[in-house]
Amino acid sequence: MAKELTSRKENYSQWYNDLVIKADLAENSAVRGCMVIKPYGYAIWEKMQHELDRMFKETGHVNAYFPLFIPKSFFSKEASHVEGFAKECAVVTHYRLKNDPNGKGVVVDPDAKLEEELIVRPTSETIIWNTYKNWIHSWRDLPILCNQWANVVRWEMRTRLFLRTAEFLWQEGHTAHATKEEAMEETMKMVNVYADFAENFLALPVIKGHKSENERFAGALDTLCIEALMQDGKALQAGTSHFLGQNFAKAFDVKFADKEGKLDYVWATSWGVSTRLMGALIMAHSDDNGLVLPPKLAPYQVVIVPIYKEMEQLASISSKVEGIIKALRAKGISVKYDDNDAKKPGWKFAEYELKGVPVRLALGPRDLENGTIEVARRDTLTKEVVPIENVDVYVADLLEEIQKTIYNKALEFRAASTTSVNTWEEFKEVLVNKGGFISAHWDGTPETEQKIKEETKATIRCIPLDAVEEEGKCIYSGKPSKCRVLFAIAY
């Protein structure tokens, strides 16, 4: 097997990078921080998009498209937003190149300087609220429930494929409402959609919660999030849904007349998930042999490998396989038949393990005689020989079973990796020796969170929605606290 991976134990970070490259998911491009998403990786992203898009539409949203560029001055309009977003970004200053008068190649034409610089969108609240100003006049124009699928750019200094790239793909929902209550309800609705997607498609258990003030989106009054745990015990924020209050409506002067004709500012939300989900998917489930993909997001769910020595054997295997493929496809199961004669079965087995194909079927001459077929599961790496008759039913059930097993494994891992602590010593000890989520009391101040971060690198991942009221003392300051929050070191 030429494509051996670094093991997770040896170097988790290297294992991740190896896996992304060797499983043909993505690679770095010639442009610093920008990735190329390769066909196999993009096929997984397309499946995610497809399901999310369906869920957005089922909850009443429509898609639209807003400009890539944002005038620089727009960022200054919302005070906290500019601090968070207008700094590390790609700035367009010119609109023309010309032939280099001193030789070969092209140079920027100094005569083609823009009057106002354009920023490649890092997120689109400003340009969208500037647009909504013209769409909204009365309560009849509300709510507006738009989503866009787009690329955005944030000039990151340290980049990692999928997890942190200068350009990434995402969706951003931007909604406008007549009342605070309705906007808050929308914020909650969408974090629930994200959690539903994460758990039922990514097979990734997530904790829903509020962000602390330090971790909140720049310009939001409240940020809800879903937080997941990776196999190295670090947390990954997998989606956010922001209640923006009237901040952007005020910044862009977006008012509406209510039923009584009274003018008020519009209430806003925004919510997004990105290609970062690819990173979460990879890191949550995969192993030292390669990717482990939940069947619902696998580009193909089943691969069939013929085992043969002579071409005659291949012909009779292929003829049997034809019927199996037909039966599987009739059940909506995607199948690849790899009858490439240039590769040996062993090579193929390793390759499809690396690529995370959930189920592998292998069929040889003896199977044909016996009416059997070998079924291998990627998640448990177990194999069994089953009757070829009704193997489509067997596989359909198995795929459901695998989806559940992957989820349960991640859930058990998270449970085992979540620790309640009551003292600062305990907190530091667990963080260093065990990692994972740490449930602890906190005094609710940004200062304390900041100090904890400086001393340990841990941040508050969220204040869980289902946190129970419980009297306690802040592990750091000793001040009183009313509930536990979740700390972790995060991606």
Next chain:
Amino acid sequence: MAKELTSRKENYSQWYNDLVIKADLAENSAVRGCMVIKPYGYAIWEKMQHELDRMFKETGHVNAYFPLFIPKSFFSKEASHVEGFAKECAVVTHYRLKNDPNGKGVVVDPDAKLEEELIVRPTSETIIWNTYKNWIHSWRDLPILCNQWANVVRWEMRTRLFLRTAEFLWQEGHTAHATKEEAMEETMKMVNVYADFAENFLALPVIKGHKSENERFAGALDTLCIEALMQDGKALQAGTSHFLGQNFAKAFDVKFADKEGKLDYVWATSWGVSTRLMGALIMAHSDDNGLVLPPKLAPYQVVIVPIYKEMEQLASISSKVEGIIKALRAKGISVKYDDNDAKKPGWKFAEYELKGVPVRLALGPRDLENGTIEVARRDTLTKEVVPIENVDVYVADLLEEIQKTIYNKALEFRAASTTSVNTWEEFKEVLVNKGGFISAHWDGTPETEQKIKEETKATIRCIPLDAVEEEGKCIYSGKPSKCRVLFAIAY
């Protein structure tokens, strides 16, 4: 009706702009030349994407994603490409803003100047071939059949919604092949896919042909295109498929070892269609009442409007409508039921005419008594009253009929607007008084085409694939010619 359009006769160009705005398809944004695609317009684009994506996959292609930015130096690598593409484009020179030390707002941080400027992709041949260099080593790695759905930017000075915008959405296919023949076959295959899509989904008859040298893609050896005729007699290029030879492989040094181990440069194609198709769709079929959408691309194919005076009547109509909706949806037909009590039926009729909904059903108390329903076609603006029983079957047939009728109408218009001419006088006379496609002999030289363009604004739209060999004399130079080509004034 508040949303009256300028008529086509009065001012075709103004009619188009009015229609795009008033039918809620798109609007100009705060960023010069960049449009906002509104939900109704985007829903049509999504339908186009969905069908094209299916057709690409059925012809063996996969999707991937390449960076938004291209290093400036990449454009200089292919000599003719740089002339065509590296000029009017958005140039990123800096990667950070900072607070203005002299006051409010943000300014570009002069310390954050990029070593090499980045160009926002106007098309991706260069960055993709720079990537393919690492993917291709032997004939076993070929063919590569990638497509990407992306936004691109070309700094246009005169922009028009959908037809010519600085940023637009498109797909670009980029394929790599071991032989010239295979690449040429691919080029032809994709122009056929585009023609199939245009005719069967856009209901737009197109002429397939080769571009003349003057109109060829910068860097291509041959450009195939589909050309359509708009109602004002101007032509619109609706899609192109380029045979790039080994130009990009040579520019980026992409070689492969063939079965004998001999190294050779890889053969390339690229092909694309864009949101410009939205402009073609609108201009080809619509009328002075608004959009006319082919059923296969309409966001909803049927709208149902209840006619009532009292709320009790509405209740019994709605209960009848429920069954109709169910029956239509079971046939895969998309339906909207507009029971908004705040608007009168007359307003709704005008609104859905403007939006181009192919079929409108209206149901009142008298219909309920008689067991009838009114069916109105958007394309012909005709109405009839039919039995409510099996109206789903009636509508399903009608939608097919409308799709065909729209296509046939456009085909008849094109036939009537295509003129064969044999002299220069005739050419100029037809161009001024009739417009449309002019079929004429041409001597095959770029110089003659250039002169004809300068004198009349007409260009060669294409040398049709089905052109028959015919001896003749160039209408301009009088030199011998072997076939007729199609001239027109183009968008």
